[in-house]
Amino acid sequence: MRYGVFSDVHGNHVALKAVLAFLRANGVENFVCCGDIVGYGPQPLECAQELMAMKNLTAVMGNHDAAAVGRMDVKWFNPNAAWAIDFARKQLTGEAMDFIARLPERAENADFTMVHGSPRKPLTEYLLSEGQFTDNAKGWEVSPCFIGHSHMPLYFREGECGIPETDFLKPAVKIFVKGKLMLNPGSVGQPRDGDTRAACGIYDSKLKYFELFRVFYDVGAVQSQMAGLKMPSLLAERLSFGF
Numbered sequence: 001m002r003y004g005v006f007s008d009v010h011g012n013h014v015a016l017k018a019v020l021a022f023l024r025a026n027g028v029e030n031f032v033c034c035g036d037i038v039g040y041g042p043q044p045l046e047c048a049q050e051l052m053a054m055k056n057l058t059a060v061m062g063n064h065d066a067a068a069v070g071r072m073d074v075k076w077f078n079p080n081a082a083w084a085i086d087f088a089r090k091q092l093t094g095e096a097m098d099f100i101a102r103l104p105e106r107a108e109n110a111d112f113t114m115v116h117g118s119p120r121k122p123l124t125e126y127l128l129s130e131g132q133f134t135d136n137a138k139g140w141e142v143s144p145c146f147i148g149h150s151h152m153p154l155y156f157r158e159g160e161c162g163i164p165e166t167d168f169l170k171p172a173v174k175i176f177v178k179g180k181l182m183l184n185p186g187s188v189g190q191p192r193d194g195d196t197r198a199a200c201g202i203y204d205s206k207l208k209y210f211e212l213f214r215v216f217y218d219v220g221a222v223q224s225q226m227a228g229l230k231m232p233s234l235l236a237e238r239l240s241f242g243f
Helices: 013-025 044-052 063-068 079-091 094-101 130-139 219-228 233-240
Strands: 002-006 030-033 057-059 106-108 113-115 153-158 164-168 174-176 181-185 198-204 209-215
Touching: 002 013, 002 181, 013 044, 013 198, 013 209, 013 219, 044 079, 044 094, 063 079, 063 094, 079 233, 130 153, 130 164, 181 198, 219 233
Parallel strands: 002 030, 030 057
Antiparallel strands: 002 198, 106 113, 153 164, 153 181, 174 209, 198 209
16 A cells, blocks of 8 residues: 655645645555644645545644644744644634544554654654664554654664664655654655755555655745735745755
């Protein structure tokens, strides 16, 4: 089975539509979203509705999602992020709010495990080091484990002699599942690795490999939407730089 894997949509509907169109054009029929549907971007409702309409979607809750539905205190967010969470709350309909509120913090099936942050702290831990990978290794069984939260396309895996290894995921380079493997597909709506293109991946559960892809979208159109809504300027500006 081929899964389209993506994370951290963050209210960027233009980018989400581009990613979903790319994945579908490449034969993907099943989808995995590692959380943070809302936050930062100008169209949280449209993003939620897009995902609600997908029949073959497995999704988990992110920290911005949790804050939007009242499961996390906004005091843990910087002022710009808190502004966008409040904006999302005002935009979301009851149906969309219910959809987000019902998302689990963790999902697992025969093909993969998934959380937003990490297995031990699904909503809050930014998994960025080999030490964190080791500390989380006993917290999940089915490999790979898809994560999000950091907006950085990375992989972590058990190396030779049990020594963990990590590196950035590069477009169109296959990463094969051997032993325990964590994969972060990067961010759809707010990339932070210096590449302005939306990030996503395809996981083939039969052939046991993951491949990262970058997808162009109209950044300027999203920034115009944000300006029209008088959103914090930094949230729009960073889309031009991928940071």
